[in-house]
Amino acid sequence: MLQHDHSITWWIPNGQLCPTVPNRSNYIHWIEDLLSSDIIPNYHRDHNIIKGFDIGTGANCIYPLLGASLLGWSFVGTDVTDVALEWAENNVKNNPQISKLIEIRKVDFEEELTDQSSNNGVSYTGPPILLGVVKDDEKFDFCMCNPPFFETMDEVGLNPNTSCGGTPAEMVCPGGEQAFISRMIQDSVQLKQSFRWYTSMVGKKSSLKNLISKLREVGVSVVKTTEFVQGQTSRWGIAWSFIPPTKKIISSHVATQNVLTFMLEGIQRQFSAFHVLQSVESFFKGSGASCKVNAALFYIDVNSNDLHFRVTVFEQIPGTLLVRGSLKPGETVVPGVEAEL
Ligand SMILES: C[S@@+](CC[C@H](N)C(=O)[O-])C[C@H]1O[C@@H](n2cnc3c(N)ncnc32)[C@H](O)[C@@H]1O
Numbered sequence: 245m246l247q248h249d250h251s252i253t254w255w256i257p258n259g260q261l262c263p264t265v266p267n268r269s270n271y272i273h274w275i276e277d278l279l280s281s282d283i284i285p286n287y288h289r290d291h292n293i294i295k296g297f298d299i300g301t302g303a304n305c306i307y308p309l310l311g312a313s314l315l316g317w318s319f320v321g322t323d324v325t326d327v328a329l330e331w332a333e334n335n336v337k338n339n340p341q342i343s344k345l346i347e348i349r350k351v352d353f354e355e356e357l358t359d360q361s362s363n364n365g366v367s368y369t370g371p372p373i374l375l376g377v378v379k380d381d382e383k384f385d386f387c388m389c390n391p392p393f394f395e396t397m398d399e400v401g402l403n404p405n406t407s408c409g410g411t412p413a414e415m416v417c418p419g420g421e422q423a424f425i426s427r428m429i430q431d432s433v434q435l436k437q438s439f440r441w442y443t444s445m446v447g448k449k450s451s452l453k454n455l456i457s458k459l460r461e462v463g464v465s466v467v468k469t470t471e472f473v474q475g476q477t478s479r480w481g482i483a484w485s486f487i488p489p490t491k492k493i494i495s496s497h498v499a500t501q502n503v504l505t506f507m508l509e510g511i512q513r514q515f516s517a518f519h520v521l522q523s524v525e526s527f528f529k530g531s532g533a534s535c536k537v538n539a540a541l542f543y544i545d546v547n548s549n550d551l552h553f554r555v556t557v558f559e560q561i562p563g564t565l566l567v568r569g570s571l572k573p574g575e576t577v578v579p580g581v582e583a584e585l
Pocket residue numbers: 261262263299300301302303304305306307322323324325328351370371372373390391392393413414415
């Protein structure tokens with residue numbers, strides 16, 4: 245597929261992880277969607293070329309090769325093993341049409357890091373991931389990562405449908421993906437807006453919930469998730485940013501619709517229904533609307549141009565709030581997005 249569809253000359257030594265191209269392309273295209281959305285503003289771009297950072301590029305170097313050939317993106321691809329670094333370099337050199345776009349960077353380190361704090365019972369031990377690898381003053385549009393998902397090689401063999409080979413160095417890390425991605429989150433707290441989007445692939449759906457809680461705890465401004473389904477394999481994507489989300493101005497053309505939906509971003513775990521009400525109020529005020537809050541009944545009447553509507557915060561099941569918008573004087577009540585607390 246790499247040769248036929250992408251004109252890429254490619255090889256890996258026996259035993260190294262053989263990437264499934266469609267699933268890797270899905271991840272690249274999800275990042276493309278994030279970058280072209282206006283979820284966060286597009287500031288501090290002093291370059292035309294999109295710059296990505298691929299954590300653990302592997303011998304296969306799949307993400308830089310795909311991102312550069314499909315979309316003309318430039319990449320720094322990092323890794324820790326000699327075999328990965330050597331073959332990633334070979335794969336770049338053998339594709340002179342895109343080789344200028346890709347730098348392969350060795351993760352230099354004296355000692356493995358050991359996290360003092362444990363994240364839901366898992367803590368990372370291993371080489372640096374972002375901090376100490378990203379150079380001072382470097383800025384990237386995104387980072388991406390297909391982390392070692394597993395804690396042991398026994399776990400790797402459990403699902404024969406998803407087996408694509410791979411050595412322990414590629415597949416396993418103490419604490420598995422939870423520990424690896426938690427360390428990425430910790431690093432991102434230091435590096436903040438050096439990246440517009442931090443992203444990672446997630447191998448187990450059960451990892452998502454803890455990771456999302458951790459992201460809320462450290463105060464990211466946006467979290468996005470997605471599911472990648474290809475053949476018999478499902479994977480998930482998680483993305484976060486520290487850039488404040490774009491404030492959208494409510495325009496009068498919305499008034500022609502009779503359905504409104506609301507997205508709540510950045511709701512902290514500890515937020516009560518009252519806090520959510522306040523966030524909704526400040527969102528609409530920030531968009532130039534006037535608001536009348538009824539804190540006893542948990543609703544806000546919003547007026548903007550010709551648009552009048554009511555937003556109500558409901559407690560659904562304990563720990564979960566639902567925000568509904570209803571147009572006045574019409575009867576339409578539509579579910580919005582649930583904010584998990
Ligand atoms: C699952 S493989 C992914 C390879 C390739 N990106 C892919 O999608 O097929 C994980 C890679 O991460 C590398 N790795 C592990 N710890 C790392 C670290 N701290 N920094 C950079 N790479 C690391 C491993 O050597 C391995 O090549």
